[in-house]
Amino acid sequence: MSTFDYDLFVIGGGSGGVRAARIASSDHGAKVAMAEEFRMGGTCVIRGCVPKKLMVFAAGHGAAIDEAAAYGWQVEKGRFDWRAFRTRLDGELRRLESIYTRNAEAAGVTIFHQRATVADPHTVRLADGRLITTRHILVATGGTPFVPEPYADLGAMTSNEIFLMDRLPGSMLVLGGGFIACEMAGILQGLGVAVTLMYRGTQILRGFDSDLQGHVAAALMQQGLNLEVNTDLTALERLPDGRFRASDTQGRVREFDTVLFATGRRPNVDGLGLAEAGVNLGDGGAVIVDDYSQTNIPSIFAVGDVTDRIQLTPVAIREGHAFADTVFGGTPIKPDHTMVASAVFTRPEAGTVGLTEEQARAEGPVEIYMASFNPMQTSFIKAETKALMKLVVCAKTRKVLGCHIVAPGAGELIQLAGVILKMGATKDDFDRTMAVHPTMTEELVLLRKPTRTA
Structure with a gap:
């Protein structure tokens, strides 16, 4: 008879953690619990891939109306109703969140809707003070947006808050050059916002193929977006009316209704107790794991963005599934991180x-x-x-x-x-x-x- 309360305790209810919990429980008969402090579904479902893609669809309809007119359709283009979209989006995210919860519970997973931290290699501590013992711990807490100092306390937005706006701003400064910055800048421009995308590097989408970079940059500018590369902030201040005044390395001083920092994401490990439990962490707090997602502490594993291997939802899902099959299914599987589209x-x-x-x-x-x-x-x-x-x-x-x-x-x-x-x-x-x-x-x-x- 097991001396632990559970065979597996998963910290984080996102895509990778949920897949690992479900497979370990339903396919391999493990006794599994999970803790999620915010909303089931994680970054992808609640504040990432899903709401972003729906906003992409919404933004694209504006251009489609213009295209229809050019093809001969008699159309009248009005303003985009953000409140109507936001109401429908909130409903869709609640629906998906409930599906994630139901599917996990149907697989036999016990869910604690509160924060959990690592107390020791075989114990997690819930926010309500309870200590739960477990044979294995899986950390699947994802990533969190990074806002550089000294701008962290100015009230600017990150990708976490972009879907929660009460109304669309008239103008926005987007800082960053990665895929989140480019996507959000393009979406908001398509919805009628005057967008400036500022990036300190020589070209957006660092790490992508150079011809792809150039084509995307040209398309963004053609659509009316103000793209400024080789440019960085020198100062940012919040004005009494809530707007922002931005100074940059080109000597310009401009005001924007709001500012979005899309300057990268870092592993979400603050306060989890991993270092105290002896887990080795890398640059930026990334949980260091081997090919089987195991840390240097044999009972503690990690999957998804918290490991900072490849920050993509399908990768986290594949890693979570492979973990469950390896640890509980008796079939060692290494996730294949090559040729990931x-x-x-x-x-x-x-x-x-x-x-x-x-x-x-x-x-x-x-x-x-x-x-x-x-x-x-x-x-x-x-x-x-x-x-x-x-x-x-x-x-x-x-x-x-x-x-x-x-x-x-x-x-x-x-x-x-x-x-x-x-x-x-x-x-x-x-x-x-x-x-x-x-x-x-x-x-x-x-x-x-x-x-x-x-």
Whole structure:
């Protein structure tokens, strides 16, 4: 008979933690408990992927109305009703939250709707003071937005608060150049906000393929967004009327209705008791784990953004499932972190999988196949937004090392490309494939001569 209250205690009710708890309980018969201090569903469901994508849809309808008019439809475009959207969004998030709760409870998981911290390698402490013993602890607390000093106490927004606005501002300064900054800037501009996106680096979307970066930047500016790179804040102050005055490295002083910091996320480990329990933490507090998501303390594991491996929801889910199968199913499984596809939900979307051109060139000679063109849908009405199709190919083996797409629906397209590259497809496999005409992605199988070699 077990001497512990539970076989597994999961701290964090997001995607990775819920998947691990459900599989451990329903598939492997473990006695499982979970604690979530905020809302079940975590960052993705409550303040990340889901509400963001719904806002992307909302923002896209404005451009679609303009496009419809150009095609000949008689339409009248009014103002976007944020309050109506926000009411519907809140209802949808409550529905999803209840589904996450029901599914976990149906799998036999006991849920404590309060904060839990690590008391020792086999004990967690609930906010109400109760101590619960457990054979294994899984930390799945995700990440939290980072606001640099000295701006943390000014009341500026982060991605956590963007969905909670009572009304849309007239103007907004977005700070950052990653995918969250670019997505939010594009969304808000599409909803009618005058947006300035300020980034201290030379180009947005650091770490992405350089051609993809350039195409997304051009699209954002074409849509009316004010993009300022090589620029950083020198001062930010909150005015008596609630607005912000921002000074920057270009010598400008401007006022904005509100400011959004999208300057990165860090592992959500503050006050969890991990260091006190002996768990090794890395830069920024990331929980250091091995290939099986186990920390240096044998009974403590971690999955998802808190480990700062790849900050994507599907990765956290796969890690959580692999953990449950490894620890409770007797089948050791290492999550495969190679060839992970991802998307940036700007307008148009950007999708990427595999190596960037820069990464591939560092490993050996490559051939680059690329097409940049005006898609039929928008070229007909003289719109200038271009699509990008790019393949990075090993010059020796002809294996396709990377695929990068900027186009409407790129998030959907890159999922299929991810399967193809995961299987080890070569450029010859692409060449042998018949095109689907007329489509944008037919370009991927019609790229016969390399644009450049390196």
